[in-house]
Amino acid sequence: MKNDGFFKLAVIVGVISWMAIFAFVPNVLVFLASFSSTSSANFIEPGFSLNNYARLMDTTHLDILLSSLRLSGLVTVICLVTAYPFAAILARTRKPLRNTLLLLVVIPFWTNSLVRTYAMTAMLNSSGIVNNVLLFLGVIDSPLAMMYTPGAVVLGLVYTLLPFMILPLYAALERLDRRYLEAARDLGASPWRAFWKVVVPLTMPGIVSGCMLVFLPGIGMFYVSDVLGGAKAMLLGNFIRDQFLTTRDWPLGAAASVTLTVLMGLMLLLYWKSAARLGRKEA
């Protein structure tokens, strides 16, 4: 009993201090840095100004932000639309086959996603597999320029992030009691209406967490944009990385980081608010 208590304490203290040192403190530092200024001598001159945030409101920066949100939104929609049917089928498949399919979803995680992104270039470049196959089949006459386009970035992001959509959706759909669906059909709902009135609302937690897990990383995954999209900074992640590593404007990068974090926080808040309002309306 006593040992048990010690173990519990050790785990809790361990996790809390880990989070404090590697998550909370760095975030506080970034937050503080976003109000500082920079000079040729130091990356960061302590102080308080909102200058960095004002600089972010500049149209070029806003464009990056908006295009980044758009791109990530598109990726999220594509992931949701492709993952939902797959997860639904997965949830209904019988045990041995289902485990195999789940394994196939998880296998890509075993390889570093940067390596996998480079592997995508072998598929997409002008002498890549896709072009070769299309040329061989006579579908095209000359190689398509697929690399270094927004399309390639979207494809790369979808490829990397799809499992993060599938897994929470699968969990939600697998837990969904089939009797709810039967009850809806029994009460006169067509399969389509039963899906919208019963299945979607009941799997909403899975849909939301899947979208969060895809949309939020999608904004920041700068290396996918780097490798497949070329030098153009298409994601907010690229912009932030550039401020820290290339332009060496740490305060601006920090301000962009904080903005992104606040944006994500606002979105979560919005979801909770709307969910709560929905609940109140019904309650």
Add this chain to the structure above:
Amino acid sequence: MSFSSRSCIETMPISGKLSLTQHSIFSKKKGLLGSVAMSAPRLNYLSGGVMTDSVAQSQALPVVQLRNVAKSYDGQHALTDVSLDVQRGEFLTILGPSGCGKTTILRLVAGFESATAGVISIDGKIVTELPPERRNVNTVFQSYALFPHMNVFDNVAFGLRMKKRPAAEIAIEVRETLRLVQLEGFEARMVGKLSGGQQQRVAIARAIINRPLVLLLDEPLSALDYRLRKQMQLDLKHLQRKLGITFVLVTHDQEEAFSMSDRVVVMNNGHIEQIGTPVSVYEEPRNLYVARFVGEINIINAEVVELGEGRARVRAQGLDVFMRTSHAFHPGEKVHILLRPEDLRVETLKDLAEDPELEDVFSRDRSLVGTVEETIYKGATYDVVVRLDAGGIVTATEFFNEDDETVYFKASDRVAVSWVEGWEVVLPYEK
């Protein structure tokens, strides 16, 4: 009453066995000795006149018809060759142990499963290929399956909304239906916040608001505690009479089946063993399985000696006894004699010897002699377990005397066990 119900039953499509069992009920008069036998199922019969009336009204067309229906899952037979007519307005219960296929029948009628073979029709139309939303039946699920993301109102309104009825109309109907199940004022509650009994009633309201031809109830009371279950059994029966909707209930609880239904379908291992009124199923079980499944039963092995008009002389326990039977046995055939514990009468040999009057009313010529093994107190009654001299054990249920609340019999008492001719059921020998 007996005359009218008899005549109507003769015009029913399945009259064969049913009229036979009905006749024997009426012919089977129970006098003073039968006081114990006037327990729940029989009382229910007295109040169950509704069934015969409603059947008489609609003898034309069964509301649900199953013809040679079979269902198998991956080569495993769940149902084999089931034929069943559900009459309009009746309360039919499908009774059987778990895994006997009773829920499968319900799911086939509801349209959640499709039959491997056979034809199902509802209201005269073949529905074998129709999806659930296009069948005019509704289901009350075992675990209710209320939509957890909706409140009581939205759950109950679901069916009408699917029919695209105007909102104002829906509001009125929901309120009325909730009043019917005594849940007025619960509209805004989320279903997860309700008690089991309340959820049960929401489930019933959600189904009956659609005015289905048939309400299918899949063990709807099994999750409730004993007291609530008893109450809901009564409520359901009253509701069924009030609405006039045909109810098909599935249960493994014999008492529930008997106290609620007009007719009972006893199932075993994917097929129907017997269909009949609770009384006929209880009093005239068609085979040992049915006899054992519905209530306690004593089974005595015997051999037919000779046959007469509706009667047979049978040798049991070294005793030649006359019995009533309509089976066509042949002399020398082995048979089972079935006797309900409450149909047996026990007297001590001492009392019989001392009291000549008692000996007159006691059917001496069919009494089996034995020794009391033990007595089991049951509250209103007690069981006397008797080991017969000729081998075998029988259990007899006795009432307490009005003026004496003590168990009359003691272990090792020498007793005689008897019954009135005609109360026994004689069945062909089964292994």
